[in-house]
Amino acid sequence: MxxxxxxxxxxxxxxxxxxxxxxxxxxxxxxxxxxxxxxxMLTMDKEETPFYFKWEGEENTNVTSLLTQHQFQQITKDEQEDILLQGNANDSVTIHFNSNKKESRYALEAIEQLFINQQMASLTTQIIDLGEQPEQMLQVQVKDQHQPSxxxxxxxxxxxxxxxxxxxxxxxxxxxxxxxxxxxxxxxxxxxxxxxxxxxxxxxxxxxxxxxxxxxxxxxxxxxxxxxxxxxxxxxxxxxxxxxxxxxxxxxxxxxxxxxxxxxxxxxxxxxxxxxxxxxxxxxxxxxxxxxxxxxxxxxxxxxxxxxxxxxxxxxxxxxxxxxxxxxxxxxxxxxxxxxxxxxxxxxxxxxxxxxxxxxxxx
Amino acid sequence: MKLKRWRESNYSMAIIKLHHVTKCYGDTKAVNDISLTIHQGEVYGLLGENGAGKTTLLRIITGLIEPTDGTYTINGGEIKPKSIEAKRYLGFVTTDARPLPDLTVQENLALFGSFFYKDKIQLHSRIQEIISDLELQPHINKRVDVLSTGNKQKVAIARVLIGDPEILILDEPMNGLDVSTQQKIRQLIIQLKEQGKTIVFTSHNMNEIAELTERIGVIQKGSLIFEGAIQHLTYEQRVPFLEGLLVDGGDQQ
Structure with a gap:
């Protein structure tokens, strides 16, 4: 050269x-x-607006622990929750949300994302919309989904x-x-x-x-x-x-x-x-x-x-x-x-x- | 040293020889069947109008382009055309080969000189010598793009001279220059001739050619219509050229 x-x-x-x-x-x-x-900015924004959830029936402590580690706060009674969780037997959770309410929709998305990210493969989730189409039952199976954790x-x-x-x-x-x-x-x-x-x-x-x-x-x-x-x-x-x-x-x-x-x-x-x-x-x-x-x-x-x-x-x-x-x-x-x-x-x-x-x- | 010894014993030997050289661009013959010989140590002038084919011919000699047909030799075939040795042997000053505009005069000369001199002290001394010859001292630390046309031309000549080539080819060296710079370049050509260099230069000014050259070639529409001493150019040969000169005499590219 x-x-x-x-x-x-x-x-x-x-x-x-x-x-x-x-x-x-x-x-x-x-x-x-x-x-x-x-x-x-996105992560800071999420921290500023917590979602409120309430349990009905048997409480799943694993789910509660996961949610409270993120932007969720548990409430007990006489308060307006964004989302209602119903504990069932056999490691399954039913989620009640209201599609007419923005906060409720966002809370559902956040829960779904957390379940997916944490790969809660054994957890069966049922979702019930209390909004426009009440009582319609959707079932989300988290199992076998592979996403970055x-x-x-x-x-x-x-x-x-x-x-x-x-x-x-x-x-x-x-x-x-x-x-x-x-x-x-x-x-x-x-x-x-x-x-x-x-x-x-x-x-x-x-x-x-x-x-x-x-x-x-x-x-x-x-x-x-x-x-x-x-x-x-x-x-x-x-x-x-x-x-x-x-x-x-x-x-x-x-x-x-x-x-x-x-x-x-x-x-x-x-x-x-x-x-x-x-x-x-x-x-x-x-x-x-x-x-x-x-x-x-x-x-x-x-x-x-x-x-x-x-x-x-x-x-x-x-x-x-x-x-x-x-x-x-x-x-x-x-x-x-x-x-x-x-x-x-x-x-x-x-x-x-x-x-x-x-x-x-x-x- | 080898070249100088050769020069002493072969003063009249052909240093550039073209044999039926033709260059075509599509259907246009830019150079048409030209044969000519340039001797060691002579100053040879090429006279022609704009677009006559002078620059194309010089580009062929310097190896920038290849002829479509015909052959040419440098130094009796000892130097292979287009070779690196040929590039050291021939120095070409043309408006299409400008010094680097973003660098200073000093940087330009140091850069090009480094291709020829390994020793920095020798290179520095050569730069000083050339700068002094061409009176470029006041501009040494100026960027080339801020210099006047005349000084840019001096830098272009200095860039070529730094390699001390045996053959110097100057394409329209006086173009756009003031009278005093033209005179300086004329003196330089005479000085280089006295040093035994072979010089080929083109012009569309017959007086310029007559003053400096011993033999000339006149090119018209790609063909060599005359070769010999300028005094032997007949009236018939001068007239069409002069008419063309009056119409087209200007900047040659």
Whole structure:
């Protein structure tokens, strides 16, 4: 690698300090705001408005204990309860609520969510609406439902793939798209081509700088996400993040590898476009399309193990699975091979395009 | 050193030789079957109107583009066209290869010089020498994008000279410059010729060419219509060119 040209590219990147700083500072700001603020506000709001419940018949102490640990308060007599619980034999509970009353509806939703989160598999629940359609009996069977048991985990599995992949794509657009087309715009591309370097060297150094800057954006994004987790746990004890540093490092590995692929795609587009304006349009459309493919397939087909073989889609799949369960080493190896294979293909295309004179500079 | 020894013993040897070179863009022939020879140590002028094909021809010589047809050799075939060695051997100043606008004059020269000098002291001394030759001292710490057109052109020439190329190719070097800067560049070309450098430069100004060159080539619509000493250019050959000059004489891209 030619250090002088690397230095030149790095200097040019640093001189464009507005977009560089934006891509480094934006994640530090956007993740705490978009994750921590709504989560903290929602949990704080729940604490302010307790729901009142009353037992009728035999009291189930497990249920009472669960409810009083959260935003429920038990009342005994002559008070207006939001919800009435009726204890029955054989570990079953009948819940009476009034669908005409907002508080009663919310209390029912909260109970259902608690039962699901706590996986009270042995508890059979019957729900009776005392509102519009009184006496209609609904039966909710909590058994066999598999849901995350932790709100923190839900937040992580939702925001990490979406946030990180969004920043990888944005980083590719901002850093990658200007590498060649920016030089075409400034009439300096021939200055580079006339240097005593081969065209392969020139484009590979440009690509390397794009990858490094993209990785810096991803590091900043993870810092922003961790910052959001810290803020959430500081302001509420309702949400905990029970991850290991190994899970975070594996997640970062998946994201870093994605940087190599997206950077190559955007540098390719930068070569193909005639100027900066054109490449920004192309890069945004293609970047968003890839993001939707990755997130769409990765989240919709989350239980399909074969997704690990599918490039692009396997990024979101792995980024969310890493926090759920231990990832087999084989899965990471398959992901690495599939991502590297497609990246090498795109890099080869990138070099071939740059060697063609019609793409190298304006005629 | 090897090149200098070669120069001493082969002064009149062809350093650039084009053999039936053609360049097409679609149906348009930008360069049409041009054969010419440029000798070691000479100042060769290419005269032509806007869009005549001068810049395309220079781009072929410097390896930026490939000819559609024909061949060319540099230094009798010793230097492979488009190779890294050729890029060190040829210095090309063109409006399409500007110095980096976001960097200062000093940074530009240090950056490009670092491709040629490993030793920082040597590089610094070379930068000082070039800055002094081109009278760029007052602007050394200014960003290139705030400089005047004339000073930008001086920086572009300085950027190329820092590598001390054997062949210097100047595409319309006087364009848009004031009289005193033009005079400075004229002096520089003479000085470089005295150092034994080969210089090829294009212009649409016949006086400029006549003052500096020994031999010229006149290009019209992609074809070389004349090659030789400017005094031998016939009246018939001058007239269409001069008419074109009067109509189109301006900025050459």
């Amino acid at each position: 030619n250090l002088a040209y690397f230095k030149k590219e790095w200097k040019e990147y640093s001189r464009n300090w507005k977009s560089s700083l934006l891509m480094l500072l934006l994640p530090l700001f956007i993740f705490p705001v978009s994750i921590a603020l709504p989560v903290t 932790d709100t923190g985990l839900e937040i992580a599995t939702y925001f990490v793939p979406m946030g990180i992949l969004l920043m990888v794509v944005l980083g590719g657009i901002v850093h990658g798209s200007a590498t060649v087309s920016g030089e075409k715009d400034r009439n300096t591309i021939q200055t580079s081509l006339l240097l005593p370097l081969s065209r392969s060297q020139i484009i590979l150094i440009k690509y390397l700088v794009t990858v490094i800057t993209n990785i810096l954006t991803v590091i900043s994004s993870y810092t922003g996400i961790v910052l959001a987790f810290i803020i959430i746990t500081k302001f509420t004890d309702k949400v905990t993040f029970d991850f290991t540093s190994k899970q975070m490092l594996m997640s970062m590995y998946v994201a870093f590898l994605a940087c190599f692929l997206y950077s190559a795609i955007h540098v390719c587009l930068s070569i193909l476009a005639k100027d900066l304006k054109e490449v920004q349009t192309f890069s945004t459309i293609i970047g968003m399309l890839l993001l939707f493919i990755a997130l769409g397939l990765g989240n919709l087909l989350v239980d399909k193990a074969w997704l690990i073989w599918l490039p692009i889609a396997n990024q979101a799949f792995l980024l969310s699975q890493i926090f759920h369960e231990p990832i087999a080493l084989l899965s990471l190896i398959i992901y690495t091979i599939s991502t590297l294979s497609i990246t090498i293909g795109v890099v080869y295309l990138m070099i071939t395009l740059f060697k063609k004179e019609r793409f190298a500079f304006k005629q």
